[in-house]
Amino acid sequence: MKKLVLPVLLGWLVLGMVFPGTAGAETGHRMTVRDVVNAIIRYSVGDRELPVNDRLIAGSYDTEVTGIVVTFMATVDVIRKAAELGANLIITHEPTFYTGGDATDWLENDPVYLEKKKLIESHGMAIWRYHDYMHMAQPDGIYAGLWKEIGWDQYLVSTDNPWIYEIPQTTLADLARFFKEKLSVGVVRIVGNPDMKVSRVGILVGGGSLGLGREEMPMQVMQQHNLDAVVCGEIYEWTLPAYVNDATMLGLNRGIIVLGHERTEEWGMKHMVAWLQPLVGDISVTFISAEEPFLYLTDGGILKGGQDVH
């Protein structure tokens, strides 16, 4: 991990010199939404100009920030909790309005949208999407948070690539149990022989396991890096699960563990508090979990995060 942390620390020092006014605390300046966003962008990628979709989804860049909430997704409950905390800026990793681009033209007469918009406006809440910049950071901010949660930075095969790990040998079933417990996943989906041995593991968080526009990508990663197993966020049934299912039927040593989008990515936002807080001085920064969206109907009943709710 040292190789990864060092450039970030150096970057910090440089930023502190070049943009001394950014961290409102030191100067006593009040910070606007724009100030906070700029501080986050500079922390993530420095002054590189990059093509991103990250943008202000609600509110104004000129609003003075009273408190910040960071979250995987600005759900209605997250917005309510943020307002209760006196925060008026939510930094969200994923969309607020149900499509990748947060377009709202199709929602103009939709009651869910209209009620959520009213809620946002009634609290004067600004919402900024922090997705692309976070993944472009070195290291990727989502993986960096996941490492803090599961301690796997020590197993990274190369610091050039946050996907590939070599871990002490275990089984697919035990690896699935590890992730279920560590990341509090209600039900984990597995493809492969539960008893298969696993030491080389890939992790493709969030939508990355869909292939980022190339359906074959996750399988190529598996093949090129000689992985026994891949831990996935979202999945298309006809790609990696089908591939690993065939591999298993052929007696080849392949498995996947599917944890879902929110459960693989929320950790980047949770551990964002530690690096964002010093950038914004005495403005309170709070992580709020968006929580796994699914309930699970098993033969034993309906569970949420492993708890019986029905």
Added chain:
Amino acid sequence: MKKLVLPVLLGWLVLGMVFPGTAGAETGHRMTVRDVVNAIIRYSVGDRELPVNDRLIAGSYDTEVTGIVVTFMATVDVIRKAAELGANLIITHEPTFYTGGDATDWLENDPVYLEKKKLIESHGMAIWRYHDYMHMAQPDGIYAGLWKEIGWDQYLVSTDNPWIYEIPQTTLADLARFFKEKLSVGVVRIVGNPDMKVSRVGILVGGGSLGLGREEMPMQVMQQHNLDAVVCGEIYEWTLPAYVNDATMLGLNRGIIVLGHERTEEWGMKHMVAWLQPLVGDISVTFISAEEPFLYLTDGGILKGGQDVH
């Protein structure tokens, strides 16, 4: 249902007159792969020329057919079982080689692909992808099979649209239990209040619930048709689940039930036997389940289709 069945029956009669040689049985002719494929296409869409991706994935159109297997996906196990039955033609709804287009250039050195290819060739198996034509049939062949399995053709709101149903009022939890049992799903994912009342239901099978290229589509269907709940195949977490999650938090009556791709579409292939058999005379037609690809790790252990396997 009568309105839907009648045109199909009429189509049948017409086909029988125009293509009397298609149904090998009556004439005693042997059938090639091409003959069987042509019979399926004509049954599905008549003589309409349509842009489709359906094509021969393995084998030759000129091979004489000894037996036919129909399946959701030509997995390694399905191919082995087909060979045991003496079949040499598999009609598969979904890809054989792990991407939507069944491209194999990226797989040339992949051991899973090479082993599967060897298996296919060793049995002289032909595999034909029957996807687009099946969904283009009137009614859509996948939905028609699902109706046979769950008896919901009686609840169709309009025969113009196989997605929208009005059912006797139930709850989201009971509806999820109904599908879990009827379609033998290991674990069903739910978003919404389990106690919410449900009477207007959408069903978007397979990848349809991903939006068919428009992420907003499933939510627009829900809104435009005033649906309480949508039963889904595959899902992107940031679209319909996020929308329904927010709706639930706002006290609006919305829910989804996620069953997976294979579990929602396999029924079209199962019930294909009944209409394909008369088209191919004494050639045996057998449905083989591709089976749900996932095992489920719950707090109670690892389950497959609700059965403890580990």
